[in-house]
Amino acid sequence: MHVAMIGTGYVGLVSGACFADFGHIVTCIDKDAGKIERLKSGGIPIYEPGLDKLVAQNVQAGRLFFDTDAAEAVKKADAVFIAVGTPSRRGDGHADLSYVHAAAEEVAKLVDGFTVLVTKSTVPVGTGDEIEAIVKRVRPEADVAVVSNPEFLREGAAIEDFKRPDRVVVGTDDDRAREVMRELYRPLYLNETPILFTGRRTSELIKYAANAFLAMKITFINEVADLCEAVGADVQQVARGIGLDNRIGGKFLHAGPGYGGSCFPKDTLALVQTARQYGAPIDLVETTVKVNDERKKAMAQKVIRAVDGQDLSGRTIGVLGLTFKPNTDDMRDAPSLDIVPALQAAGAKVQAFDPEGHEARQMLADVDFKDSPYDVAEGADALVIITEWDQFRALDLDRIKLLMKRPVMVDLRNIYKPDDMKARGFAYTSVGRPGV
Structure with missing residues (x-):
């Protein structure tokens, strides 16, 4: 055809x-x-x-x-x-x-x-x-x-x-x-x-409903992660426990810094507006949009607390991953667009690396872009993982530690195990896990 x-x-x-x-x-x-x-x-x-x-x-x-x-x-x-x-x-x-x-x-x-x-x-x-x-x-x-x-x-x-x-x-x-x-x-x-x-209208709504549901699922597990940190539970085990229920499923139950990208942010907003237009507001989706926006901003505070409390003046923060997810160069509504400026506003110098984050150079000001994770680690007071590219999953941590000014890692994607990082001498912070 x-x-x-x-x-x-x-x-x-x-x-x-x-x-x-x-x-x-x-x-x-x-x-x-x-x-x-x-x-x-x-x-x-x-x-x-x-x-x-x-x-x-x-x-x-x-x-x-x-x-x-x-x-x-x-x-x-x-x-x-x-x-x-x-x-x-x-x-x-x-x-x-x-x-x-x-x-x-x-x-x-x-x-x-x-x-x-x-x-x-x-x-x-x-x-x-x-x-x-x-x-x-x-x-x-x-x-x-x-x-x-x-x-x-x-x-x-x-x-x-x-x-x-x-x-x-x-x-x-x-x-x-x-x-x-x-x-x-x-x-x-x-x-x-x-x-x-x-029918045509049904088909159009299926797309929005699917994306809104997945966005809600991500936001739900992110809020559960905050509760896990407060009560001493492990969000990854909670996600596993509920995901084994076939009615729920394990996909999109990975706690992190919030969703971004070309679809979820704009599609949830569009669905909210359509629902209002027809007099059938969708409160769950409206709350999802609000909570996700707040979460991306809150992640910078998590980094600040892990380093020095409130003031990052004179500190160098290394950032690994800028795109909204791995295996794409898409920067639309990426969490890094909220996190990096907030770290800079707290006084930090930011140096970063992303394998495909070419657009980030136009979207993030005053960032020192590096050529590898190890260049980012050099002289850093803390290392922050924002996007879980595969090459960040098996870093030479001993080399990373030697390069850093202080062995502080904030892992917003829960790539590493807290016990392993502690044994290697890192001050390690992740999302929704006890003792971190």
């Missing part, structure tokens, strides 16, 4: 490359000429493990193309996917749909024959109706079925998630559109992937 993918951001590029790998002919389209030229020359604008090889293989096989002009690809397409950004709108938290609306208007002008117009971007309930209205206004005679097909891709594991998903959700009442979507995802039938067909 022929597919046009509008947008070459995280969702569009990964989805386009994976559809091409399924055997479809895919053209990824973007207004950013520089990005398209980079993709044509083999460059990848985002960091996602395995994506560079996947793109290269499918370009070489003649199944994956890139263009700034949508005309030819849209005319040939059986399905056109809208995969543009929907950031939080300044001032009110609603999703900004301007890019979605613009894409829908452009596609409506170009379609030729029956075409399925698929919303892959994360959009509030009712957006499909708006897109349908735009198509009818711009091109009343166009034979277009508007479909919702939300993405459930984890940064760092997006290719695996696309090719071996827990489920595929498709929102449409159009029989012809169902058949097109079944054919697009036909390779997944070999894995017996459930494909859930629903």
